[in-house]
Amino acid sequence: MNEFQRRSAEINDLLCVLNVLNWDARTQMPAGGSGARAQQIATISALAQEKLLDPAYGVSAQAVSGDDLDNRAAQQALDAIAALKRIPAELTRELALLKSEAQELWARAKGANDFQMFAPALTRMVELNQQLAEALGYEGHPYDALLNMYEPGLTVETLLPLFEQLRVHHVPLLQAIQQQQQPRSDFLNRSYPAAEQKRLSLALAKGFGYDTGRGRLDESAHPFEISFTRQDVRITTRIQENFLSGALFGTLHETGHALYEQGVRSELSRTVLTSDLLGLYAVAGASYGTHESQSRLWENRIGRSRAFWDLHYPQLQSAFPEQLADVDTAAFHRAVNTVRPSLIRVEADELTYDLHIMLRVELERALIGGELAVRDLPAAWNARIKSDLGLDVPDDARGVLQDIHWSAGMFGSFPTYTIGNVMASQFYAAALEGLPELENGLLRGEYTPLREWLTDHIYQHGRTYTPHELLERVTGRGLDPQPYLEYLSGKYGELYGLDRQKEQTT
Known part of the structure; x- marks a missing residue:
């Protein structure tokens, strides 16, 4: 031993x-x-x-x-x-x-x-990942071999029905929302000094429990979290002076990842149970989907809630008094929860986010399967954005070039974002059951009980359990999208008055 x-x-x-x-x-x-x-x-x-x-x-x-x-x-x-x-x-x-x-x-x-500047490298990356899939082996589609590197047990056969179930729910809800009056959000694009955005973002992250004695916040072209053991867990965000919510929610998203890594039991440090040996990464989560469940939980279930902004909006107004002088808490909360199809995945609302993921998964599955050539990727991307989101892509920077994942060779990782959305709602439902006073505490800004519950049930175990084992231990069942669908329907039904409208119709 x-x-x-x-x-x-x-x-x-x-x-x-x-x-x-x-x-x-x-x-x-x-x-x-x-x-x-x-x-x-x-x-x-x-x-x-x-x-x-x-x-x-x-x-x-x-x-x-x-x-x-x-x-x-x-x-x-x-x-x-x-x-x-x-x-x-x-x-x-x-x-x-x-x-x-x-x-x-x-x-x-x-x-x-x-795109042509990047195309030769991407073509070679696809070829090497095709070779990797063949080397690893698979029973169904070559994409299965790559999926399993990020989400053990996931296959195209199990993934596509899940996507279809989400699509059947999301698209009609999106169409109903688009028929309603949209809240104003122009103020999010006013000029917000970068240094103050960073300061405030870090303060909110620390409020969740991010330990800056074991971490730091930096800037990068694409936000990410990375750890060098649980004692050194770093996050980055992308700051744009004319887009306030990008840095704020990007930071809260990466904070969720960081809380996972910082919450691993110290005894697991420098062991197999904090290492993805197959991918040659130092990462402690049970899977990428499990990891993503925590970033989505803290960013969306907590960070976009009305309770959160009732408490913290005064901090935001204090930091940007001129920019937000004509904006109250309710207006800000509505703005950061607006459902509006957009070109950029990391800036997408909760409802259309999964549609972005489905698009990428279909394209990279076709690339790995040899059904789509890299040279045809921009046109295929633009066509899917038009059909799925009704938008015209003005350029490759806001289209096929927007994500870092393919340049990093991470084919098979995109589905884990949606898997994480589903898991997040399951874990949050279990936390509510285990902590009856949780939401009353959140109204007072008490984030420690939730973080400690998640640490006890998820974080501390690192990679000890498979994602399926962890879901079974924590929630009593495997992957189940129903809590996620109920959450989205309830949230947007209330924000857009869909429930009242339905009552009036009936």
């Missing part, structure tokens, strides 16, 4: 080093450093894989005979070893090299609004 723990700790250290290199590349590294950084990341990735595939590590894992926690860690290591043995070392190295180079190319292409 000691030998297994020692070797696992070394692998986790290397994965944390990779996270440091990636954090720096996305926040502070000059553009000229991208080539050398790609080589550094490839080298560390190869070292981590070598240690993981060292026969002595497998022997030490097989020799473990301890408690349930020890046995789970050993089995996860053995499963990762078996999967990685199927992946050629050269493929791993080429993917690591390309990820770093492609992300820098993506950033430049997005800035220049030039």
Whole structure:
């Protein structure tokens, strides 16, 4: 057991080093450093894989005979070893090299609004992920192999019916909302100094319980959370001076991720149960969907609630007295919950957000399956935005180039955002049942009971349980969209008066 723990700790250290290199590349590294950084990341990735595939590590894992926690860690290591043995070392190295180079190319292409600048790197990324899927193996669609890297057990066969169930609910609700008068939101696009946005965003994150003694807030082109053990969990946000809610809710979203990582039991640090060995990432969540459930829960269920802004809107007005002089709490709350189809996923409202995810999943599934060529991707993207959201895409920067995920090789990760939305409502319903006074406390700004309940039931376990096991333990059932659908119908029915209108009609 000691030998297994020692070797696992070394692998986790290397994965944390990779996270440091990636954090720096996305926040502070000059553009000229991208080539050398790609080589550094490839080298560390190869070292981590070598240690993981060292026969002595497998022997030490097989020799473990301890408690349930020890046995789970050993089995996860053995499963990762078996999967990685199927992946050629050269493929791993080429993917690591390309990820770093492609992300820098993506950033430049997005800035220049030039998809063709990024297309060759994306074409190669698709090819390498197709090879990865073949190496990992699958029974149905090659996309299944990639899905399982982020959400164990998820397949195209199980995912598409879930999407259809959501679409059947979302589209009629969206159409009903679009027939109502929309609230004003022009004030969100006034000029808000970046430094004050950042200060206020961090203050709200700390109010949720984000420990800045073990974290920090920086800026990046695409918001993200990243951890180098539970003692160093960092978040970033994207600040635009003419879009107030972007930085605020981007920060609250990443805070949810950070609370998960900071809540892991200290005993799990530097173990398999805080490492995604197959993906070669240092991440502690049970799955990407489970992780996303926490960012969506804190951002939306708490951060967009009327109770939250009844308490915190005075802070916002104090920070921006001129910009918000003609805006009261009710108007602000309505504005940040407006349902309006938009081009940008990370700025989408809760209802149309899933439609963005479905679009991306369909396109990347077709790319991996060989049914869609990269050269045809912008046209396919624009057509889907038009059919699903009724919008014309003015340029690639606000279209096919808006997300970092494909440049980072994260094919198969997009579905986890919607999976996270569904899980978030299930977990929140379970918290309400376990904490009868929860919502009364939230009215007073008492966020500790919810955070501690989530820590006890979810965060502390790291990767100990599969997402399905965790859902069963916490909620008593597997993935169930019903609480999520009820939440959306209730929230927007009230905000847009749909329930009253229905009563008047009947």
